[in-house]
Amino acid sequence: MDSSSRLRGLLRARGPEWPAPIEYLESAGSTNDVLKGRAREGAAEWSVVIAARQTAGRGRHGRVWISAPGNLYLSVLLRPALPRESLGVLPLAAGLAVCRAVSEFGVAAELKWPNDVLVRGRKLAGVLVEATSAGRGIESAVVGIGINVGLVPEELPPEDAERVTSIAAETGAVAETLGVASAVLARLSVCYDALAREGPAAVVQAWLRHAVTWWGRPVEVRGDGYTLRGIARGVDEGGALLVEDAAGHLVPVLSGEVSALRLSQP
Numbered sequence: 659m660d661s662s663s664r665l666r667g668l669l670r671a672r673g674p675e676w677p678a679p680i681e682y683l684e685s686a687g688s689t690n691d692v693l694k695g696r697a698r699e700g701a702a703e704w705s706v707v708i709a710a711r712q713t714a715g716r717g718r719h720g721r722v723w724i725s726a727p728g729n730l731y732l733s734v735l736l737r738p739a740l741p742r743e744s745l746g747v748l749p750l751a752a753g754l755a756v757c758r759a760v761s762e763f764g765v766a767a768e769l770k771w772p773n774d775v776l777v778r779g780r781k782l783a784g785v786l787v788e789a790t791s792a793g794r795g796i797e798s799a800v801v802g803i804g805i806n807v808g809l810v811p812e813e814l815p816p817e818d819a820e821r822v823t824s825i826a827a828e829t830g831a832v833a834e835t836l837g838v839a840s841a842v843l844a845r846l847s848v849c850y851d852a853l854a855r856e857g858p859a860a861v862v863q864a865w866l867r868h869a870v871t872w873w874g875r876p877v878e879v880r881g882d883g884y885t886l887r888g889i890a891r892g893v894d895e896g897g898a899l900l901v902e903d904a905a906g907h908l909v910p911v912l913s914g915e916v917s918a919l920r921l922s923q924p
Contacts, residue, residue, distance in 0.1 A: 746897030
């Protein structure tokens with residue numbers, strides 16, 4: 659049985675037949691790039707591209723995503739009937755799906771705004787959503803998910819080994835990559851349905867229950883051309899991080915890299 663059929667069978671065991679094509683590649687530059695091309699060709703919603711390895715994987719802001727074999731690299735095509743202001747919640751919904759999926763494999767993960775999945779402060783997974791807008795709505799959104807499944811941190815350069823982890827490193831067990839993919843896809847369909855049916859607030863509240871406990875603590879957000887320091891107060895219904903600045907104003911942050919500050923740090 660080929661990998662696409664194997665994944666489809668694992669999904670069938672969880673519920674209804676997967677409604678769109680599943681494409682498995684031994685190697686891809688980026689699964690997001692492949693699926694964006696398929697989207698332009700008219701691919702159906704919920705089309706999936708999964709690769710055994712990536713040669714040009716990336717995260718937000720063009721950062722390189724380490725794409726060693728034995729890990730999960732997948733992208734899913736959505737064609738959301740959602741207002742554009744809900745786009746910021748899609749990465750949260752995908753992160754929530756990943757967090758719930760890895761719990762099936764014995765990993766207790768936390769979510770870091772906007773799209774990181776952490777264990778003990780180390781990165782286990784990341785999400786990259788790339789959307790195309792049309793009018794007041796979203797024409798398509800490619801949700802890329804990378805999860806360290808079998809990665810051995812000790813085999814990485816020291817500066818990387820201290821920042822990342824994997825399902826294998828956390829549990830001491832080898833998980834089947836396609837099994838992890840089926841858990842992620844099944845959970846993503848549930849989270850996406852909640853977003854469409856119940857609205858952004860329901861997804862944000864569920865996300866907050868799994869989030870790192872930074873609320874009420876000083877944080878620093880670095881973005882393109884700006885640095886903001888303040889107190890993390892929560893996430894709004896559009897998926898923006900709410901930071902209270904020195905003047906007491908709540909500033910909604912739509913993108914950036916956030917980190918906790920020590921209380922004594924100036």
